[in-house]
Amino acid sequence: VGGASGGVELVQEPQALTLGQLFGAPTVAGLAAILDSAPAGAVPPPLSAQATPDGGQVPLSYTQQRLWFLHQLDAAAGAAYHMPVAWRLRGPLQAGALRLALDALPRRHAILRTHFGASDGVPHQVAGAPFAFPLRQEDLSALAPAQREAAAQALCAEEIARPFDLARGPLLRALLLRVSADEHTLLLVQHHIISDGWSLGILCGELAALYAAFSANLPDPLPPPALQYADYARWQRHAAHAAPLRAQQAYWRAQLDGAPALLALPLDHPRPARQSYRGARLPIALEAPLADALRRLSARHGATLFMTLLAGWSALLARLGGQDDIVIGTPVANRPLPELEALPGFFVNTLALRVRLHGDPTVAALLARIRATALAAYEHQDLPLDQVVDAVKPVRSLAYSPLFQSVMALNNTPAPDAHDALFDPRPLPLPQASTHFDLSLLLDDDGREVAGHIEYASDLFDHDGIARLAASLQAVLAAIAADEHQALSRLPLMDAAARRQVLLDFNRGTVAPTRQGSVHALFEQQAARTPQAPALRHGARSLSYAALDAQANRQAHALLAAGVQPGQRVLVLLERSDALVSTVLAILKAGAAYVPVEANCPPQRLAHILADAAPALVVSSAALAGRLPAGAPPLLLVETGAQPAPGLPETAPGVSGIDGAALAYVMYTSGSTGMPKGVMVEHRNIVRLAVDSGFAPLTSGDRVAHCANPAFDAATWELWAPLLNGASVLVIEHDTVLDPARFNRALADAGVTALWLTAGLFHEYADA
Numbered sequence: 001v002g003g004a005s006g007g008v009e010l011v012q013e014p015q016a017l018t019l020g021q022l023f024g025a026p027t028v029a030g031l032a033a034i035l036d037s038a039p040a041g042a043v044p045p046p047l048s049a050q051a052t053p054d055g056g057q058v059p060l061s062y063t064q065q066r067l068w069f070l071h072q073l074d075a076a077a078g079a080a081y082h083m084p085v086a087w088r089l090r091g092p093l094q095a096g097a098l099r100l101a102l103d104a105l106p107r108r109h110a111i112l113r114t115h116f117g118a119s120d121g122v123p124h125q126v127a128g129a130p131f132a133f134p135l136r137q138e139d140l141s142a143l144a145p146a147q148r149e150a151a152a153q154a155l156c157a158e159e160i161a162r163p164f165d166l167a168r169g170p171l172l173r174a175l176l177l178r179v180s181a182d183e184h185t186l187l188l189v190q191h192h193i194i195s196d197g198w199s200l201g202i203l204c205g206e207l208a209a210l211y212a213a214f215s216a217n218l219p220d221p222l223p224p225p226a227l228q229y230a231d232y233a234r235w236q237r238h239a240a241h242a243a244p245l246r247a248q249q250a251y252w253r254a255q256l257d258g259a260p261a262l263l264a265l266p267l268d269h270p271r272p273a274r275q276s277y278r279g280a281r282l283p284i285a286l287e288a289p290l291a292d293a294l295r296r297l298s299a300r301h302g303a304t305l306f307m308t309l310l311a312g313w314s315a316l317l318a319r320l321g322g323q324d325d326i327v328i329g330t331p332v333a334n335r336p337l338p339e340l341e342a343l344p345g346f347f348v349n350t351l352a353l354r355v356r357l358h359g360d361p362t363v364a365a366l367l368a369r370i371r372a373t374a375l376a377a378y379e380h381q382d383l384p385l386d387q388v389v390d391a392v393k394p395v396r397s398l399a400y401s402p403l404f405q406s407v408m409a410l411n412n413t414p415a416p417d418a419h420d421a422l423f424d425p426r427p428l429p430l431p432q433a434s435t436h437f438d439l440s441l442l443l444d445d446d447g448r449e450v451a452g453h454i455e456y457a458s459d460l461f462d463h464d465g466i467a468r469l470a471a472s473l474q475a476v477l478a479a480i481a482a483d484e485h486q487a488l489s490r491l492p493l494m495d496a497a498a499r500r501q502v503l504l505d506f507n508r509g510t511v512a513p514t515r516q517g518s519v520h521a522l523f524e525q526q527a528a529r530t531p532q533a534p535a536l537r538h539g540a541r542s543l544s545y546a547a548l549d550a551q552a553n554r555q556a557h558a559l560l561a562a563g564v565q566p567g568q569r570v571l572v573l574l575e576r577s578d579a580l581v582s583t584v585l586a587i588l589k590a591g592a593a594y595v596p597v598e599a600n601c602p603p604q605r606l607a608h609i610l611a612d613a614a615p616a617l618v619v620s621s622a623a624l625a626g627r628l629p630a631g632a633p634p635l636l637l638v639e640t641g642a643q644p645a646p647g648l649p650e651t652a653p654g655v656s657g658i659d660g661a662a663l664a665y666v667m668y669t670s671g672s673t674g675m676p677k678g679v680m681v682e683h684r685n686i687v688r689l690a691v692d693s694g695f696a697p698l699t700s701g702d703r704v705a706h707c708a709n710p711a712f713d714a715a716t717w718e719l720w721a722p723l724l725n726g727a728s729v730l731v732i733e734h735d736t737v738l739d740p741a742r743f744n745r746a747l748a749d750a751g752v753t754a755l756w757l758t759a760g761l762f763h764e765y766a767d768a
Helices: 019-024 028-037 062-073 075-081 095-108 145-161 197-215 229-239 243-256 288-300 305-321 363-379 385-392 463-482 496-503 519-529 545-561 578-589 603-613 683-690 714-723 740-750 759-767
Strands: 057-059 082-090 114-119 122-127 135-139 172-180 183-191 279-286 325-332 349-356 406-411 439-445 450-457 534-538 541-544 569-573 593-597 617-620 635-637 663-668 678-682 703-706 728-731
Touching: 019 028, 019 363, 057 229, 062 075, 062 122, 062 385, 075 082, 082 145, 082 197, 095 172, 095 197, 122 229, 145 172, 145 183, 243 349, 243 363, 243 385, 279 288, 279 439, 279 463, 288 305, 288 463, 305 325, 305 349, 305 363, 305 406, 305 439, 305 463, 349 363, 349 385, 450 463, 463 496, 519 545, 519 578, 519 683, 519 714, 534 545, 534 578, 541 545, 541 578, 545 578, 569 578, 569 603, 578 593, 578 714, 578 728, 593 603, 603 663, 603 678, 663 683, 678 683, 683 714, 703 714, 703 740, 714 728, 740 759
Parallel strands: 135 172, 325 406, 406 439, 534 728, 569 593, 569 617, 593 663, 617 635, 703 728
Antiparallel strands: 057 122, 082 183, 114 122, 172 183, 279 450, 325 349, 439 450, 534 541, 663 678
């Protein structure tokens, strides 16, 4: 310790230092204390160069083996594993020097001239002899600028999609486009099985250095590689048998036990039975102020920017899918030794990060969870993904990838230095036609702005839907940066413009309601205008507006005589019938609100509704009254086809004080997410839907089918839209609706012009 410079040097035997320790003690003094107190840790077995003659067989690395297997399983997915990158070359180009530089790459790195075979079903890699780099050249300089851009995109798309033959090679190629005398575009395409994102930076840097030397008639300036990828593949196979990797298998089994097999997202299209890998992308950028705010938030919580972005991405996906347990993949460079940092090849591994959002945590709490999850995952990153899949044994499907269907990455691959003014090391945007996953957020951080793109499966999502998702992500991240103490359920999924559009712009109706008041008052006005017009038909029984009004008035007097008072609730347990229609109208005329219950309502649900709604009276039929539990409210019987309340006045009871704000009915939800809840609907809500809304205009010539369960909200429109607009209602019984042939005849015989069906039921009937 100590020296002429006054600095501090720690000299110690090699020792494993975990990322958890690094994050927990981010100072030299803290790390020194850990190193002093900790026993010597495990170190990987030594990695050394081993001579492999050209044509010699070498085992595949685990990542290569997975890709080779996927290629055998579905060769059509090959283009999804092509790795394209394009660079802009500025200034006069020395084509001969570029050719020499390209040819030097596979001569230096055996992985670039490797192909893949199999013996008895076991794959191996074989490095062939050095070859001339496959280079195709096209001259676009004579085209107009717009044509030139379109032609360049088309040529690049064609080159990217052209398949590779893994068994024969070569597994890389280049396309040189001459844009003008002083500008070219160089497209490099490789199969992922021989390269990864980190390798692209290595190759770009080497290519620039080689071109600079060869264009000046200088020799190759790069030292020969000390290692080849084959050395790593052998080393990995040897290291895989070590005890630490067996412990990592146990970690991943425990970490992913019980994890959901599929990320539930609202899709624009049904998921096909087989993944096609067709994809597209949408650019996204977090401007400097937001990126800086997220960096400050990360620093306050001892997290990286990646962890904070993952918190936002997870919160968004969980909210959209209604899940509190999701798994997201993230790539790691997987270059555990310094000797591997300058070596091209397929090293990258993908980690399955399980994000648990149960309990509606705050942003700060979620960051703490993600920090712990990510650090633990990094400490167990040596196990290749295919072995994680083997250990976890998730549900497998050809329709989606196992373990996770969404990926997030924040790229920190070192950008190569431009050794010559000719090379611009920043990659050019390329057409995207494939993707491995449903949804991926792929970002780069240049220290100021965070930008990248959302990559999506075009079989599942439309561009507009992804654009909305990108806007939602921006809103979530802005909210996270602004208030780390808010619960995830309170994070806004829309920015101010989108909220204004949904809440205001979409609700600016073009038709202003012209009629107001209670439902029964508007019906009485319609009955006065068209007393003899048909209002209701059920089987052989038909009622005009005047007859229906008179029948409902008699029933209203009967309700009042039974003690029903304005504002109270009356439960209706009746089959769909003419009696049901006149009963609910009578309840409104009496100033009360109806509570419709389906005829075959389960006993427990019926008991819950009776207790919750606390009706003053029950209206039912003799056939259904026996379903009522002991202690039910008083009962009033009505029967289909019979004259209800004979002898009572046929004039309106004239209950006062019932206006649009009065309660009209209480309808109970299904209860699929908990206990059924009674939704209270006012008269004005019905009028807004049924009259002058422009939703589904009706005239006196229309005939509307009433075929919904009375306790289903579709019944609101089926009854009140026709009766408040002078049209007629056709009551179709339960058994008829369930028989497509009988239902069809009933609609045709009655001349029904308007029908409300769910989309699923409509398709069932249309198919029949």
